[in-house]
Amino acid sequence: MSDSLELAIPALGEGIEECRMDFGGAGMRYLRAGSGPPLILLHGLLGYSFSWRYTIPALAPYRTVYAPDMLGAGFSDRPKIDQSMRATALRVLSFAERLGLSSFDLLGTSRGGAVAMCAAADCAGTRKLQVRSLVLVAPVNPYSGHGRWLAAFAGSRFGSVIVGAVLQRVPSLYPYWHGRMFGDRRRIPSDSLEGYKAPLAIPGLFDHAISIVSTWGADLRELEALLPKLSAIPTLLMWGDKDPAVYFSSMKPLAQYFPNAEQVVFPGVGHLPYEECPEEFNRALIQFLKPGIRD
DSSP: OOHHHHHHSOOOOTTOEEEEEEETTEEEEEEEEEOSSEEEEEOOTTOOGGGGTTHHHHHTTTOEEEEEOOTTSTTSOOOOOOOSHHHHHHHHHHHHHHTTOSEEEEEEETHHHHHHHHHHHHHTTTOSOEEEEEEEESOOOTTOHHHHHHHHHHHSHHHHHHHHHHHHTHHHHHHHHHHHTOSSGGGOOTTHHHHHHGGGGSTTHHHHHHHHHHTHHHHHHHHHHHGGGGTTSOEEEEEETTOSSSOGGGHHHHHTTOTTOEEEEETTOOSOHHHHSHHHHHHHHHHHHSTTOOO
16 A cells, blocks of 8 residues: 555544454455444445544444444455445454454444344354344335335446446545535535545445445345344434435334334434434444443
8 A cells, every 4th residue: 555545544533443354365454442342333335434433432432343444445455356235244244253253233334234234134043153233324225215226227237337437427426425415514524525535546446336236136135035034133223314325214114124123313314424413323322232321
């Protein structure tokens, strides 16, 4: 990694350690902080561990937090590998095993939420790993209408070409799409846009995104089939009611598979509540993960 690229990586907060793990010759970057029971944080499409810059310091007193840049994203390597939901979930579980974990809490947002559900369902079968609890922040799911449309469109030959062309223009469109993720643009953190643009310095980010989108339809069908396996896992569902990416209306049908789930809704907030209202987000998260603790 060149010096100029090193300078592009957003600074880490106090007590946060930058680490790497090898996956068949490809290096996966991850952040580690805190002490206590382990918690793994999974970012969304075109996100990376930067998404958790407000979450990690708040959780560090109560959890050992691991926040990977999934292979192909952030400042991890960009290998040409299977980026389907299941393949990504299996890499998450391999990551946990190689950390020496036997059980852990798992938080996923957006596409990372779908991966988290897939990983938890796998653990509910024959694996020795145990997902103690799930936190799903506006997770990609089969019940968000435009997600189903995107899956069908991107999976077609014509649609995949169009999606690829759009993604290749992300640098010029980034300010627009980034701003749309917030319910109130006045609450966009000053470092947010540049932080999310920083990994564009490494070639291959768009190929990574295209690979993910190309399996979206099959992933949603698989996800719907495995949801019944998750009903016994303690779960927290978190959503902004102005989410333009994964519609808030999909929370209710998804929640039917989690009969005992806690639900937190952030009024007027978009797709990134951990950035748009970090204090409220962290408070609700800590209350779920460690009952009895109040700020």
